[in-house]
Amino acid sequence: MGFLSIAHSDVGIKKNTNQDSVLIKQAxxxxxxxxxxxxxxxxxxxxxxxxxxAALIRAFSDWFEKVFPFILYEKRETKEIDxxxxxxxxxxxxxxxxxxxxDYGAGFHAPCGTTLVALLLIDHHxxxxxxxxxxxxxLNRSLEMITKDxxxxxxxxxxxxxxxxxxxxxPQRNVLLQCVxxxxxxxxxxxxxxYEEGDLFILCSDGFRHQITVDxxxxxxxxxxxxxxxxxxxxxxxxxxxxxxxxESDNISVIIIKTN
Numbered sequence: 001m002g003f004l005s006i007a008h009s010d011v012g013i014k015k016n017t018n019q020d021s022v023l024i025k026q027a028x029x030x031x032x033x034x035x036x037x038x039x040x041x042x043x044x045x046x047x048x049x050x051x052x053x054a055a056l057i058r059a060f061s062d063w064f065e066k067v068f069p070f071i072l073y074e075k076r077e078t079k080e081i082d083x084x085x086x087x088x089x090x091x092x093x094x095x096x097x098x099x100x101x102x103d104y105g106a107g108f109h110a111p112c113g114t115t116l117v118a119l120l121l122i123d124h125h126x127x128x129x130x131x132x133x134x135x136x137x138x139l140n141r142s143l144e145m146i147t148k149d150x151x152x153x154x155x156x157x158x159x160x161x162x163x164x165x166x167x168x169x170x171p172q173r174n175v176l177l178q179c180v181x182x183x184x185x186x187x188x189x190x191x192x193x194x195y196e197e198g199d200l201f202i203l204c205s206d207g208f209r210h211q212i213t214v215d216x217x218x219x220x221x222x223x224x225x226x227x228x229x230x231x232x233x234x235x236x237x238x239x240x241x242x243x244x245x246x247x248e249s250d251n252i253s254v255i256i257i258k259t260n
Contacts, residue, residue, distance in 0.1 A: 001032060001033065001123075001124065001197060001259055002032075002033050002259075002260055003026065003033060003035045003121065003257055003258065003259055003260065004226075004228065004229050004232060004257070004258040004260060005024050005026070005035065005037065005229070005232075005255065005256065005257045005258075006229050006232045006233045006236060006255070006256050007022040007023075007024050007037075007253075007254070007255045008233060008236040008237060008240060008253070008254055008255075009021075009022050009253040009254075010240045010244070010252045010253070011251055012207060012243075012244060012248060012249065012250055012251050012252050013244050013247070013248070013249065014249040014250075015249075015250070015251055017049075017050055018050065018251050019041065019042035019043060019044075019049035019050040019052075019053055019114075019251055020039065020040065020041050020042065020050075020053060020205050020207075020251045020252075020253035021038075021039075021040045021042065021050070021053035021054045021056070021057040021114075022037075022038065022039050022040075022057070022253055022255055023036070023037065023038040023039075023057045023060060023061055024036070024037045024255060024257075025037075025061060025064045025065075027064075029072060029122075030073075031072065031123045032122075032123060034072070034120070034121065034122040034123075035120070035121045035122075035257065036060065036064045036068075036118065036119070036120050036121075037119045037203055037255045037257060038056075038057055038060045038116070038117070038118040038119075038203075039115075039116075039117050039134050039203045039204065039253055039254075039255060040052075040053035040054075040056045040057055040114045040115060040116050040134070040180075041053065041115040041132065041133075041134050041205040041206065041207075041251070041253070042054075042112065042113070042114040043112065043113060043114065043115075043179070044105065044110060044113060044181075044182075048104075048105060048108060048110050048112035049112050049113075049114065051104065051112060052101045052104075052105075052112045052113050052114040052180070052181045053114040055097055055100060055101055055104075055114075056094075056097050056101075056114050056116055056180055059093050059096070059097045060093070060118060063089070063090075063093055067089055067093075068089075071085050071086055071089060072122075081122060081123075081125065081127070083127070083192060086120075086127055087129075087190055090118070090129045090188065090190075091188065094116065094129070094131065094180060094186050094188055095186060097180060097181070098180050098181055098183065098186050101113060101114070101180060101181025101182075102181055102182070104181075105181060105182075111182055112181055112182070113179035113180055113181035113182030113183070114132075114179065114180050114181055115132025115133055115134040115176070115180070115205070115206075116129065116130065116131040116132060116134065116180055116188070117129070117130045117131075117132075117134040117135060117136050117203055118130075119136055119201060119203055119257070121201070121257065121259070124194055124195060124196075125192065125193070125194055125195070126138075126146075126191075126192065126193055126194070126195050126201070127190070127191075127192045128146060128147060128190065128191040128192070129188045129189070130147040130148075130188060130189045130190075130191070131150060131178050131179070131180055131186055131188050131189075132149075132150055132151075132176050132178060132179055132180075133149040133150065133151050133154075133176060133206050134147075134203070134204065134205050134206065135147050135149070135202075135203070135204055135206075135209065136191075136201060136202070136203050137201070137202040137204075137217075138195070138199055138201055138202075139199070139200040139202060139217070139218070139221055139222075139223060140196065140198060140199050140200065140223055142218075143214055143217055143218055146191050146193075147189065148189065150176060150177045150178045150189065151173070151174070151175060151176055151177060152172050152173075152175040152176075152177065153166075153167035153170050153172065153173045153175075154167070155177060174206070195259055197259055197260060198223055198259065198260065199223070199258070199259045200221060200226065200256065200257070200258050200259075201256070201257040201258075201259075202217075202221065202254065202255070202256055202257075203254065203255040203257075204253060204254040204255070205250070205251060205252065205254075206250065207243065207248055207249075207250030207251050207252040207253070208239065208240070208243065208252050208253060208254045210243070210248055210250070211242065211243045211246035211247075211248045212239060212242060212243065216242075217239075220238060220239055221235055221239070221256070223258060226256070226258060232256045232258065235256070236254050236256055239254065240252045240254070
């Protein structure tokens with residue numbers, strides 16, 4: 001199974017710097033095509049958020065080229081990914097970058113950090129790691145939010161102390177429980193499952209989703225309409241401009257992947 005993929009990132013209408021970073025890497029293997037996509041939403045004083053997000057993106061890029069092949073071929077006879085090995089490898093990568101970003105921020109007296117959402121697609125299986133409030137959705141016959149935000153309001157909703165409507169307008173709605181580079185210990189969330197031909201995966205920073213409704217996502221990003229990468233890019237740009245028209249103040253980034 002192959003993939004169509006695009007990435008789009010925009011500084012938005014308010015910030016002077018785009019602190020988001022994005023990555024798509026694809027390779028041909030004995031398993032067929034494999035694809036890694038990552039979005040990191042940086043934040044921090046003195047506009048150092050872009051440094052944090054770029055550092056994590058570089059680490060995942062290096063991982064895909066230098067570490068992933070060994071994980072891929074650990075069980076080459078059965079063509080199965082060792083999920084425990086993958087989690088361990090990603091945990092080590094995140095922990096290493098977490099300390100590097102923290103040291104960098106301390107040197108400038110400007111703490112900085114970044115969210116992370118990474119998606120690996122291989123042989124009809126998806127593997128996701130998430131820290132913070134960037135998201136992964138899957139869209140086919142319905143829109144499924146696969147990841148869960150690591151935020152104060154999400155925790156309050158999970159524990160029954162806040163409704164979704166209250167969370168949407170809460171003054172602490174953007175407060176993260178974890179952030180790579182700004183937390184002493186990072187405990188990522190991992191997700192895995194199977195995908196079908198024609199599924200659409202959407203990775204996005206929070207700036208991409210605040211101003212667009214579920215119904216609009218379903219209409220604009222319909223897999224039936226996004227038949228090639230031009231259509232996918234046009235849809236990403238349309239959503240981005242719609243966010244800006246509705247006064248979204250954050251950077252805006254999205255990756256769209258279609259399995260075919």
